[in-house]
Amino acid sequence: MLAIYKRELKAYFYSPVAYVFMGVMLSFFGLFFLLVNIFPRPNYYGGYEPAIANFSPVLDSMLLVLLFVLPILVMRLLADERKQKTDQLLHTVPLTTIEIVFAKYLSAVTIFAGVLVISLVYPLTVYWIAGASLKYLIPLYTGFFLLGSCFIAICLFASGLTESQVVAATLGFFFILGMWLIQFLGDMISQPFLKELFYWFSLLKRFEDFRAGILTLQPIIYYLSVIIGCLFLSIRTIDKRRWTEG
Amino acid sequence: MDRGVIKLKKIRKWFAGKAFTYYMTTSLMAVAFLGTLFLVNRAADKLDARWDFTQDQRYTISEETKTYIQSLDRDVKFILFERHLQELPEYLRVGIDQYVALNPKVSIVYKDIDLNPALVSQYGLGSEGQGGNYEYLVVEAGSKYRSVNLTQIMGEFSAGSGQLESKLTGAISYVLRKDEQKIYFLEGHGEYSDEGNLETILQRLDDAGFFVDTLDISTEEKVPEDASIVAILGPKNDIREEEKDKLLAYTNKGGNFFIALHPDFDDPNFRVRIDEMPNLLALLGTYGVTFLDGVILEADANYLLNPQLPFLIKPEVMQSEITRSIVRENLRFTLSGTRGLSQIENVEDVFVGVVAQTSNRATLWSPSAEATDAANAEPVNDPLAVALVSTLTLKTDKSDESSAEASQNEKKSKLAIWGNTEALASEYIYETASYGNVEMFIKSVMWLSETMETNLIAPKTFTDEFVQPTSKQAIFVYLLVIILPVLVMAVGVIVWKVRKRL
Numbered sequence: 001m002l003a004i005y006k007r008e009l010k011a012y013f014y015s016p017v018a019y020v021f022m023g024v025m026l027s028f029f030g031l032f033f034l035l036v037n038i039f040p041r042p043n044y045y046g047g048y049e050p051a052i053a054n055f056s057p058v059l060d061s062m063l064l065v066l067l068f069v070l071p072i073l074v075m076r077l078l079a080d081e082r083k084q085k086t087d088q089l090l091h092t093v094p095l096t097t098i099e100i101v102f103a104k105y106l107s108a109v110t111i112f113a114g115v116l117v118i119s120l121v122y123p124l125t126v127y128w129i130a131g132a133s134l135k136y137l138i139p140l141y142t143g144f145f146l147l148g149s150c151f152i153a154i155c156l157f158a159s160g161l162t163e164s165q166v167v168a169a170t171l172g173f174f175f176i177l178g179m180w181l182i183q184f185l186g187d188m189i190s191q192p193f194l195k196e197l198f199y200w201f202s203l204l205k206r207f208e209d210f211r212a213g214i215l216t217l218q219p220i221i222y223y224l225s226v227i228i229g230c231l232f233l234s235i236r237t238i239d240k241r242r243w244t245e246g
Numbered sequence: 247m248d249r250g251v252i253k254l255k256k257i258r259k260w261f262a263g264k265a266f267t268y269y270m271t272t273s274l275m276a277v278a279f280l281g282t283l284f285l286v287n288r289a290a291d292k293l294d295a296r297w298d299f300t301q302d303q304r305y306t307i308s309e310e311t312k313t314y315i316q317s318l319d320r321d322v323k324f325i326l327f328e329r330h331l332q333e334l335p336e337y338l339r340v341g342i343d344q345y346v347a348l349n350p351k352v353s354i355v356y357k358d359i360d361l362n363p364a365l366v367s368q369y370g371l372g373s374e375g376q377g378g379n380y381e382y383l384v385v386e387a388g389s390k391y392r393s394v395n396l397t398q399i400m401g402e403f404s405a406g407s408g409q410l411e412s413k414l415t416g417a418i419s420y421v422l423r424k425d426e427q428k429i430y431f432l433e434g435h436g437e438y439s440d441e442g443n444l445e446t447i448l449q450r451l452d453d454a455g456f457f458v459d460t461l462d463i464s465t466e467e468k469v470p471e472d473a474s475i476v477a478i479l480g481p482k483n484d485i486r487e488e489e490k491d492k493l494l495a496y497t498n499k500g501g502n503f504f505i506a507l508h509p510d511f512d513d514p515n516f517r518v519r520i521d522e523m524p525n526l527l528a529l530l531g532t533y534g535v536t537f538l539d540g541v542i543l544e545a546d547a548n549y550l551l552n553p554q555l556p557f558l559i560k561p562e563v564m565q566s567e568i569t570r571s572i573v574r575e576n577l578r579f580t581l582s583g584t585r586g587l588s589q590i591e592n593v594e595d596v597f598v599g600v601v602a603q604t605s606n607r608a609t610l611w612s613p614s615a616e617a618t619d620a621a622n623a624e625p626v627n628d629p630l631a632v633a634l635v636s637t638l639t640l641k642t643d644k645s646d647e648s649s650a651e652a653s654q655n656e657k658k659s660k661l662a663i664w665g666n667t668e669a670l671a672s673e674y675i676y677e678t679a680s681y682g683n684v685e686m687f688i689k690s691v692m693w694l695s696e697t698m699e700t701n702l703i704a705p706k707t708f709t710d711e712f713v714q715p716t717s718k719q720a721i722f723v724y725l726l727v728i729i730l731p732v733l734v735m736a737v738g739v740i741v742w743k744v745r746k747r748l
Binding site for chain 1: 272276279280283284286287290291293295296297298299300301551552711712713714715719720722723724726727728730731732734735737738739741742745
């Protein structure tokens with residue numbers, strides 16, 4: 001499994017994909033960081049007042065960026081194997097489908113985690129300038145990492161459904177967009193039971209506690225369940241193809 | 247017929263074949279697996295595992311509340327009115343449960359709001375006229391009760407606003423308190439009367455168990471007997487002679503005043519009308535207090551909310567009974583366009599205390615002068631008070647009492663005065679994040695009415711620190727934001743070119 005993981009990481013870092021992904025993510029991190037934490041904002045009297053030291057709105061804005069960049073990061077993981085017919089080779093190695101899928105998933109999550117680690121330089125800069133507490137970053141980054149990992153798992157499943165990377169990216173985009181739709185429907189519906197149902201399934205709704213600075217166990221378990229569920233579906237998709245195409 | 251038989255045989259063969267077995271097994275496994283995940287999550291929903299990483303533990307009940315609830319020796323009942331199938335958000339339920347768990351004297355019963363119309367009517371719930379879509383918690387002790395509208399305090403985030411503890415603890419204090427407190431807002435002199443914009447302080451008064459009413463003293467014989475406090479907010483016109491006499495009569499009975507002034511910015515000539523308010527000045531003079539001509543301009547940046555706005559001041563809050571929680575929690579208390587206040591010397595039986603003051607570099611700017619810039623400002627060289635309190639000891643007529651008895655029977659009349667009224671406006675408070683203004687107001691009111699023992703928890707506020715980089719820090723930030731992504735992409739380009747060559 002380690003070999004597949006290393007191979008995928010090399011594939012990312014020997015191509016422009018990882019660098020473009022990280023560059024784009026860090027650009028947007030920087031942009032939102034400036035807008036939220038550095039540039040003065042209009043005040044009550046028509047003048048300007050200093051920016052705030054809270055980094056939560058930055059990650060909130062970054063969720064929308066994830067919608068576009070994560071499908072592109074993950075699109076090649078399974079789709080490309082199928083297109084290049086290298087998935088047949090993979091099936092000959094002494095590894096289970098679970099290990100193969102998990103190794104690929106882990107490689108994408110590693111890139112994502114790497115960006116998050118580098119992005120910590122921004123809230124640390126806020127701490128250096130304003131001396132604000134950093135404790136709230138623990139639940140904030142934990143929630144953001146888990147949510148991003150869910151999106152990666154969803155995109156991985158989308159990648160397993162097709163051999164075209166473009167289609168995989170598009171499917172991943174729309175699957176993640178579906179999460180926004182679930183949240184939107186939950187907000188719009190007034191019927192209590194349906195509202196509660198949509199909110200229960202909504203990945204974004206469960207991010208709210210992390211955003212507020214609270215580490216709660218239920219959303220963590222839910223995110224892990226979504227990841228496991230999507231990986232399971234990816235494995236089943238590959239196995240089904242393996243079985244039918246023989 | 248034969249074709250139909252052949253098709254049927256094919257179907258039967260398929261169902262008996264490996265493909266069907268595989269698909270069935272896989273589907274069942276998928277359903278079982280995903281179903282298990284679903285059940286695990288439903289079970290996890292019952293867990294109460296949360297860790298509050300916010301700086302001021304804003305989603306956790308304070309130690310103050312815990313101590314207070316644990317000390318209760320009277321029965322307090324919570325009646326939670328919920329709508330059928332609509333559960334309260336978990337954070338609210340957890341918050342309420344924390345109270346019940348702290349003391350066996352605190353109990354809770356659950357009622358469906360739709361199935362108990364008689365009870366709803368009895369407690370006057372849903373009287374806001376909002377279509378009755380709210381959920382309530384009624385706090386009851388003996389014959390006294392107070393309802394908390396839970397739906398209104400549900401905050402933007404699922405973790406909620408910080409108001410639950412404030413309202414719930416305030417409600418418990420109210421139902422356990424023996425006497426009623428009423429505050430009358432004077433009107434008829436151009437007072438600040440935008441009720442919508444005073445919503446924040448009115449809500450805090452409600453939380454603290456105060457009843458609120460207006461008072462047009464010109465139409466009354468005297469100040470009502472049940473008045474704990476008379477509040478005068480930003481009068482533009484002076485009170486009349488006979489009104490002053492009625493208010494002084496109230497003073498002599500041990501009445502209390504909360505007064506907030508402000509320079510008259512509405513005046514097109516921008517005059518400050520101190521010399522046109524002799525009756526109000528006379529009332530204040532009874533308490534040994536007067537106000538100064540002009541608007542305060544602060545020159546010390548540490549006393550300013552925004553260095554560009556010298557009239558938007560962040561005065562020093564002095565340590566006192568009123569300001570204890572403000573100082574302890576470093577709440578922001580600010581005033582905008584403020585008069586200076588001053589003590590009148592040699593007024594008998596009066597004790598004046600400074601609650602908040604400027605730096606000694608503050609100046610008074612009078613817009614009545616021809617020059618309109620800060621050069622006109624009079625240097626004062628002493629800190630200027632912007633909030634004062636005064637206690638007037640009233641003389642008793644019982645000359646046959648011993649001094650000890652006389653001391654015990656001493657009546658006092660109190661005054662709390664601010665140099666600015668806008669500081670109480672909700673819009674101002676939220677735009678400048680001056681939550682200390684609300685706390686200062688309510689604690690002043692509690693001090694005036696001698697209800698400081700009331701356990702009133704300030705709603706936890708979400709004030710973020712400001713980021714004000716120096717020029718060097720700003721350069722570093724701009725370089726960081728540009729260089730970091732560019733560096734990453736440059737490495738990518740280099741690696742790609744090297745790989746391409748290979």
